[in-house]
Amino acid sequence: MTAPAPHRAPTGASRRAPQPPEPRARFGDLVAAEWLKLRSLRSTGWSLLLSALAVVAFNAGTAYDHYRYWQEFDAVHQADFVRSKMGLWDAFTGNGAMVLMLCAGAMGAVAVVGEYSSGMIRTTFAAVPARRSVMAAKVLVVAAVLALFGAVVAGTSFWLTQAVLAGRGAGVSIGEPGAVRLVAASALLAPVAGLVGMAIGTLLRHSAATMVANVVVLLLLPTVLGDERRWSAVLAHSLPYHAWQRLVPAGPYEVAYPWSLSGAWLVYGSWAVAAAVVTVTAVHRRDQ
Template sequence: MTTITAIGTTPRHRISASGVLRSEWTKLWSLRSTWYSLASVAVLTLGLGLVIGATYEDSPELDDPVLVTLFGLQFGQMMVAVLGVLATAGEWSTGMARASFAAVPRRLPVLWAKAAVLGAAVFAVGLVTAFVTFPVAQQLLAGTQLEAALGDDGVVRGLFGAAAMLSLTALLGLGLGALLRSTPAAIGTFVGVVMILPQVARLIPYDWVDTAMKYTPLNATDALISASPAHGSPTPLGALITLLAWAGAVLAGAAVRLVRSDV
């Protein structure tokens, strides 16, 4: 049986969610910066965990086994934020954004797919890194106040919290890149608002400032990674909600701009 197609008609291309996800997954892993960034996070975290385990001496200020062991993730936080920025702002600098939105005219599925694949990839790498680094470092911390096991209270939650922190930080960077559409501007905003502002705000002698700064991404990070958050810090759930709120707000802003403005 022969199928006849009318002359002058254009076959419709059906856009599916799975197709957009596959496309964004391919684009993410085709970037060398993805491999370099995630490998650096894993190597740096494991390396610093081993150094800390080999040199640690009991200290009343460094008494949380998860937070201290995974200290390298605090540097990894900056790396995944930059990766998130590059995943979006980088497409505007190269012009690939126009091609992406020509293929997916509704635009928003592209943003959500980018967020899904980046968030999942960073969470997976962060979780594996945390569950490898912690027991390896604990081999060197036996007999110290940081000696702990996976079955101890708060340890597994802290390891999952570390992966969630990295994933949400990457999404915050992705949202900033999509909102500002400039790699330098997005990275500068992340460093200034997320990394520097909470440190500077500590110099302001007002209780409400101190309370507000507890719910910034930087301060929420320590509470989320800790087995036992310090007194006065947000609870792990409060810290998770804080990071979700920041990432969600920035992604929502990026979505609004994407819909209302030209590429």
């Protein structure tokens, strides 16, 4: 008769129950984490505040110049200013738009390059290997913050400049044709520039090179390209700044190569989508 096999105590490996797979981070959690990282930086609030003050100051300064030297214009020029609704030109000036693009582009770039320079991006990707999801959450947070920032700056600029011009009877209301489009185009210029800065920062990953590239793409190219020749006009019309110029009221002046409002909105959307795609996909197969 065969003796029963002796009972063996379970080994350490057999004692341990199989561990369930670690759950993947939900996208909402990633968005919350990116928002926490952004708002926890003390520089974020100061950057937004100082940038807003600078843009509003440029626009309000132009309106105040017209208010201050109003009496130096003759009656014909004063009437033409009011009749042509030129107060809309002061609501958001070209200088204000360039400062807005520069500040928003820099903030978008810092949101990416700052993590690379500090090494935090390694910790982030180690905790969440789904790099595309992390960058998509970052894109969403930065775009939302800059869209709100742009709305506040554009709305404040419109209200303040028209309040100043109202002292001379030259202010316009938000119901004036083209006024809402001007505010919307100026507000959306901030997230578009911010996303471009993020894309450049993701590709270059170096602070100085990223800032220089931002200036070249957002500010230098629009000043080099103009409407004098057809090829130059076509290239200029593909840039965010020239799209903004098309969307804001241009007054009675005609351009050599006109283009449509829908084309300008398409340029806005194309730059935003392309920049977001580059930011999300460029990190997938690259080392930190």
